[in-house]
Amino acid sequence: MTARMRPFAGPVTGAVALIVVAAAAMLLAGASPIAGFAALLRGALGGPHQVSETLVQTTSLLFPSLAVAFAFRAGLFNIGAEGQLVMGGLCAGLAGAALAVPGWVAIPLILFAGAAGGAAWGGVAGVLRARFGGNEVIATLMLNIIAALLANYLVVGPLHAPDATGAETSELPRSSWLPLLLPDSRLSVALLFGIALAVSLAYVFRSTAFGYALRAAGDAPEAARRAGIDLRRTALVAMALSGAIAGFGGATIVAGVLHRFNVALSPGYGFIAIAVALVGGLDPLWILVASFAFGILQSGSLSMQAYAHVPKDVVTFVEGLAILALATRRFVAPRTAGT
Amino acid sequence: MDSFAGFVSLSLVKATPLVFAALAGTICERAGILNIALEGALTVGAFAAVAVSFATGSPVLGLFAAVLAGIALCALLGIAATRFGVDQIVAGTGLNLLAAGGTAFGLVVVFGQPGASPEVHALGAGGEKALIVAAFVAAFVLQAVLDRTPWGLRVRACGENPRAVRSAGVDPRRVRVTATVVAGALAGIGGAFLSLGELDIYSDGMTAGRGFIALAAVIFGRWTPLGAAGAALAFGALSALQFVLQRAGVPSELMQALPYLAALAALTGIVGRARAPAADGVPLDERPAHIGRMAKGSVENRGD
Numbered sequence: 001m002t003a004r005m006r007p008f009a010g011p012v013t014g015a016v017a018l019i020v021v022a023a024a025a026m027l028l029a030g031a032s033p034i035a036g037f038a039a040l041l042r043g044a045l046g047g048p049h050q051v052s053e054t055l056v057q058t059t060s061l062l063f064p065s066l067a068v069a070f071a072f073r074a075g076l077f078n079i080g081a082e083g084q085l086v087m088g089g090l091c092a093g094l095a096g097a098a099l100a101v102p103g104w105v106a107i108p109l110i111l112f113a114g115a116a117g118g119a120a121w122g123g124v125a126g127v128l129r130a131r132f133g134g135n136e137v138i139a140t141l142m143l144n145i146i147a148a149l150l151a152n153y154l155v156v157g158p159l160h161a162p163d164a165t166g167a168e169t170s171e172l173p174r175s176s177w178l179p180l181l182l183p184d185s186r187l188s189v190a191l192l193f194g195i196a197l198a199v200s201l202a203y204v205f206r207s208t209a210f211g212y213a214l215r216a217a218g219d220a221p222e223a224a225r226r227a228g229i230d231l232r233r234t235a236l237v238a239m240a241l242s243g244a245i246a247g248f249g250g251a252t253i254v255a256g257v258l259h260r261f262n263v264a265l266s267p268g269y270g271f272i273a274i275a276v277a278l279v280g281g282l283d284p285l286w287i288l289v290a291s292f293a294f295g296i297l298q299s300g301s302l303s304m305q306a307y308a309h310v311p312k313d314v315v316t317f318v319e320g321l322a323i324l325a326l327a328t329r330r331f332v333a334p335r336t337a338g339t
Numbered sequence: 340m341d342s343f344a345g346f347v348s349l350s351l352v353k354a355t356p357l358v359f360a361a362l363a364g365t366i367c368e369r370a371g372i373l374n375i376a377l378e379g380a381l382t383v384g385a386f387a388a389v390a391v392s393f394a395t396g397s398p399v400l401g402l403f404a405a406v407l408a409g410i411a412l413c414a415l416l417g418i419a420a421t422r423f424g425v426d427q428i429v430a431g432t433g434l435n436l437l438a439a440g441g442t443a444f445g446l447v448v449v450f451g452q453p454g455a456s457p458e459v460h461a462l463g464a465g466g467e468k469a470l471i472v473a474a475f476v477a478a479f480v481l482q483a484v485l486d487r488t489p490w491g492l493r494v495r496a497c498g499e500n501p502r503a504v505r506s507a508g509v510d511p512r513r514v515r516v517t518a519t520v521v522a523g524a525l526a527g528i529g530g531a532f533l534s535l536g537e538l539d540i541y542s543d544g545m546t547a548g549r550g551f552i553a554l555a556a557v558i559f560g561r562w563t564p565l566g567a568a569g570a571a572l573a574f575g576a577l578s579a580l581q582f583v584l585q586r587a588g589v590p591s592e593l594m595q596a597l598p599y600l601a602a603l604a605a606l607t608g609i610v611g612r613a614r615a616p617a618a619d620g621v622p623l624d625e626r627p628a629h630i631g632r633m634a635k636g637s638v639e640n641r642g643d
Contacts, residue, residue, distance in 0.1 A: 077428045128607060132608055138602065138606060274432050274433075311444045311447040317440030
């Protein structure tokens, strides 16, 4: 796998370049880069509360990033993690608000509903690809927007909750909230689920026949086909599972952070996830590290804006730049022929 | 929008930025570049137009700035994809984030306020009409250029079989980059139409997914400029119709989702067979699917 990646050289050079660009942007905004970075780091790591918020962001980024990497490893471009995350969150929110059962029953069901919603959404793109040869890039892009519109329609319209103040579902009963890792924080056990998933995926990729088939379909589709791997089935399964991972992530935001589904659930986690997955070299364990790094950016950006007067959007800009710099096909799984 | 004439004119206004962006998408895809960054190109075009009109007081200069901004963004995609081995799809996604972050940041730097710019000198009713006409003229011109000029032939060849182009002594990298430059100019104008034609301000997120609707229009228009423009016009009419049907109780989200649903339907090929250029989205050093890969089980008919 080309993305076995010199784990250090590329990312370090890239990180230095991005820091320089960010510093230049801060100067442009009339702020001192030192003050800017200091405010960013203080906002992200300056105390127990800040660290816990950074880990909340890390968790929210981790699931879609693993989803993106999962599809990429199979040679599929899942640009739709955002939509799958939203659909997962929507299904989890609707299930959670409707379920009046004890937490130990409700929580697994809520998380399952999220994974199922994401899998269905990813599966649509998978079916289009496997059955009709439709380009999954276009399909997932379209599905992102359809997901946002559908979620908005449902929670504002037919499924409008009486206690909702915005475009959101009812609040989940307290017993259905994910247990917290730290008291008085928003950091839930979802982080542990994410770490467990990253470790399992690393194992699946490295040591199982299924992981091998996925990688073979991504790296050398022709050889994989001749070796008897069903490329269509692999594409369908990979898209559905990728969607399930992102959807599960949406469910953890609902059950762990917001305690209801809100249409503003994601500030673009599904797109930032592409940067995270690339920085992590599509390796689940490095993606853990990359998610933390991007978590720092996400959670520190507001404090940077408040205290150093650097617009928080610098972070989005730098994330876009990171994708551009790391999108060389050495890093990205080579595309399957016909993609 | 009670009168039919009103409906037609609103449709044209809604369609125009889509037409520009869809033409941009068509020319890129015919050359073999799947341009996901159209949304970003509309965004930077809309922003640059307002920023320059604000700075100079001249909306015409703003329009030029939009063209340059669109070219800069799209050419970055073209150059990165052909010279630096960057994956088109991933790079396009990065450019969209870059454009969103850069313009939101730029709002604060240029205008000193987040969210939206103050009102600036706009192109006015005359300018707006001129751009509407220009969009449709551009569709006919682009169709003729693709069908009847040597450059058009090279573009089409690049989208089908870049190796053959190289064998004929033409550098396919150059052709693809040129296509992204033309696309950037068109998308930039589309962006300027949004901010300086239809309105007189720039606000965050004002492109609202039009770059993605344009990609849908390209598929629906079967990768021809006139087809894409026609699809864009239909999508524009749909968004004008939204105001009418919303009063009749049709959910606005459904109307907004129709172009995207139509694109998904088009991907199945059920709505009518259409084939994407064989090398659409395929890097220059890789072989398009149809060459040496005709075995069964392979993906023969890509919707795009």
